[in-house]
Amino acid sequence: MQHPMRVLLVHADKRTGQRLARQLALHEACVVETLSDGAAVLAALACGRFDVIVLGAGLADDKGAPLARRLRDAAGATPVLALKPSEDAGTGRAPALGGLLARIRGALARCRAQRAKPLGIGHYHFRPQAKLVLDPKSGRTIRLTDKECAILAHLHRAGNVAVPRACLLREIWGHKTRLQTHTLATHIYRLRRKLERDPAAPELLLTESGGYRLNIAAKNRPKR
Incomplete structure (x- = not known):
């Protein structure tokens, strides 16, 4: 039996992150944990095992770049994806999740292939x-x-x-x-x-x- 993938969703706006997490869970068999505080995210990465990490669009721009870099460094080999504006529920429109899910599946496939190596x-x-x-x-x-x-x-x-x-x-x-x-x-x-x-x-x-x-x-x- 295949276990559902574990997704860590990091979003600056807590409510937006939770709304996006619910949408992800509806479209994919996954367990989504949402966090908005940088210190809490780094602690979760130290303790938890995630299959993929998704960063809200606000964390990937120039303003959020320092935090995004720290998260990528702490993530190690775990794939880190940045939301595009069309995928972010905080941009004022319904999120377009088809592309995000395809990117998540692609990242996981590459990660599994890499982990199969010694x-x-x-x-x-x-x-x-x-x-x-x-x-x-x-x-x-x-x-x-x-x-x-x-x-x-x-x-x-x-x-x-x-x-x-x-x-x-x-x-x-x-x-x-x-x-x-x-x-x-x-x-x-x-x-x-x-x-x-x-x-x-x-x-x-x-x-x-x-x-x-x-x-x-x-x-x-x-x-x-």
Whole structure:
């Protein structure tokens, strides 16, 4: 069963964003979250997993360019689309969503094709769909559990940005989870034992203030 896509809609006008979100949900099987505050959007990107991000037309012009750039940087590999005036319900006319939906589907198709390729983590090749990490230097194949793979994939999507522990627990174990942080720490420990040359001095899976960060471009030495 295919899960509905998750769309983050960022619009300067809260009511307009909600109205546009309802229109999107009517035309496409998707879950749309609307936000208008820049700080809230950046926090959502750190915690949530979105398939595509849609920026209101006002955020893509010269006045909104600084915020739009920050959102694109924080989005990592997630496709970011800017609404055209004809697609924005805030322009005074009914939004023309046919073109927007086509662009969303196209962006998702390109993103899925890209994610099917191995992801680089240091010298490793990470294959999320197969739940494997390949070491091309030694020929070693590292098998991951479902949770280990989800953690690694989530951190990779975040790029070089630290992800808070609470966000990882909520996104990977569920929104209503009551698990303690030691549950996550145990999985991080196991991942380090599998990937790091010296788990006590990690080069890839780093502990940051309040969370973890994946050092994707690390020039780590192969694990023996």
